[in-house]
Amino acid sequence: xVQLLESGGGSVQPGGSLRLSCEASGxxxxxxxxGWYRQTPGKQREMVAIITSSDSTNYADSVKGRFTxxxxxxxxxxxxxxxxxxxxxxxxYYCWIVYGLAGTxxxxxxxxxxxxx
Numbered sequence: 831x832v833q834l835l836e837s838g839g840g841s842v843q844p845g846g847s848l849r850l851s852c853e854a855s856g857x858x859x860x861x862x863x864x865g866w867y868r869q870t871p872g873k874q875r876e877m878v879a880i881i882t883s884s885d886s887t888n889y890a891d892s893v894k895g896r897f898t899x900x901x902x903x904x905x906x907x908x909x910x911x912x913x914x915x916x917x918x919x920x921x922x923y924y925c926w927i928v929y930g931l932a933g934t935x936x937x938x939x940x941x942x943x944x945x946x947x
Contacts (some may be wrong), residue, residue, distance in 0.1 A: 831857040832936045834925045839941030846945070848912045851940060852925030862928040864908045865899060868921035868943075878908060882902040882923065900918070915945045 838850040850866060865880030867887075869924045879899035881887045887899055912919065925938035 832858055832929075832939035833926070834927060834936060836923075836925050836938045836941045840924065841944040841946065842915055843947050844917050844945055847911070848943060849912065850923055850925075850941060850943075852908050854925075854927050854929075856944055857882040858927075858929050860930055861906065862933060864901065864906075864925070864927045866908070866910050866923050867926050867937075868919075868923045869940075870921045871877050878923065880926070881908060894899065900930050907935065912943070915943075917945050917947075919943060 833855045835853045838848060840848060842848050861883060863880050863882045866878040867875045868878050869875040877890055877891045879897055880886065880894055881899050881901045885901065889897060896914045899908060901908050920943060922940040922942050926942045927936050
């Protein structure tokens with residue numbers, strides 16, 4: 831069984847920073863990619879940032895230059911450093927992982943980020 835432990839959500843004023851972390855544990859092998867998606871009411875879940883097993887990263891255009899995703903392979907953890915936050919970054923952020931030979935996808939429970947003055 832896979833578990834994704836998310837932490838770091840909260841409320842911040844525009845221009846502020848937050849850090850999200852996600853630790854994967856359980857029956858995991860061959861992690862192909864990990865990262866974060868986000869979703870707001872009435873909208874589809876969208877990719878924020880992902881990192882592959884070869885440390886290749888991909889960011890949504892809306893967060894490039896502001897967010898940085900890093901990975902600790904030894905701890906199966908990814909960390910999303912979010913700087914210069916904007917009100918439009920307000921969303922529920924979901925940790926995401928792809929692992930195993932079959933490319934199994936698993937989602938975290940979500941952590942809320944609110945950017946408001």
